[in-house]
Amino acid sequence: MASVRRSLCSLMAGLVTCQVAYPEASKPVDHPLISPYQGSVLRERVDEAFNAYSRIVGAGPEGTRTDTVEGQVSRLRYDNPKGRSTLEIERNYRQALEGKGLAVDFQCTGRQACSPHRQPSWNSLNGLNLGAGSDIRYFTGRLPAEGGHAYVSVAINPQRTYLHIAQPTDIQSGMVQVDANALASALESEGKVELPGIFFDSGTASLQVTSDPALDAAAGLLRQRPSLAIDVVGHTDNQGGEAFNLGLSQKRAAAVVNALVSRGIEANRLGSRGMGLTQPVADNATESGRARNRRVELVRR
Incomplete structure (x- = not known):
């Protein structure tokens, strides 16, 4: 699989959604819109030039409510300083952000108020991994920013703080270039290949429009080789239960098959399965690791 990934580096160069992984020798930097609580240690920052972010805007017996913000997304994870309560940390963030004009849309304190049934998992929705404890705090709102608003979400437990910033932007189209010949070469040499540039709305099997260039390339490959038959295989990260992820991966693989059929590929040349x-x-x-694990592969029959 490593050789397949190396062969596909050129395919991925133009992806508009860019997962940023920082090497150990360098440190991630704070987001310019938000200064962290003093003494916090930034452990991870992931930036995406364009993605759909599921912002949690309600919770209760009826379930978690979200709205979707499309645009530039940044996720930062900090370790909290020792001896500081979640209340103190939350209040400092609130005061600083409201001082910059933040309008809070939703807030909650404690497990029962924020996620009483823990379904669906906040972690699976957008990466807010607050654990199983009861001492959690969360708020989200709109912050004035250049060109409009940034949507800021802050989630805190005793050990860490998550800062998520989603800034609406228009998608830069035409950035994904998938070479059908490179896909064919990898299929011939390895028997399978990851199809880059496939994106789904978080936690669903709904294909994003940004997937169209990759789907067009896969359909082109199949048209050029009328004897080729493939299985589309879906994979997920580990956020959420095993059964949930297995079902999600199966649905996502089926969605890709349906998209290829809609592009004129015969259904009897296509199969779908999920590995969860x-x-x-x-x-x-x-x-960044979870983003790599969320993938779709083409496997030669």
Whole structure:
């Protein structure tokens, strides 16, 4: 699989959604819109030039409510300083952000108020991994920013703080270039290949429009080789239960098959299956690793 990934580096160069992983020798930097609580240690920052972010805007017996913000997304994870309560940390962030004009849309304190049934998992929705404890605090709102608003979400437990910033932007189209010949070469040499540039709305099997260039390339490959038959195989990260991820991966693979059929590919040349979280290619402990594990592969029959 490593050789396949190396062969596909050129395919991925133009992706408009850019997962940023920082090497160990360098440190991630704070987001310019928000200064962290004094003494916090930034452990991870992941930036995406364009993605759909599920912002949590309500919780209760009826379930978690979200709205979707499309644009530039940044996720930062800090370790909290020792001896500081979640209340103190939250209040400092609130005061600083409201001083900059933040209008709070939703806030909650404690497990019962924020996520009484823990379904769906906040972690699976947008990467807010607050654990199983009851001492959690969360707020989200709109912050005036250049060109409009940034949507800021702050989630805190005793050990860490998550800062998520989503800034609406228009998608820069035409950035994904998938070479059908490179896909064919990898299929011939390895028997399978990851299809880059496939994006779904978080936690769903709904394909984003940004997937169209990759789907067009895969359809072109199949048209050029009328004897080729493939299985589309979906993979997920480890956020959420095993059964949930297995079902999600199956639905996502089926969605890709349907998209190829809609592009004129015969259904009897296509199969779909899902592997769920069972075949990771990267460390699920980081957002960048989880992003690599959420993938779709083409497997030659």
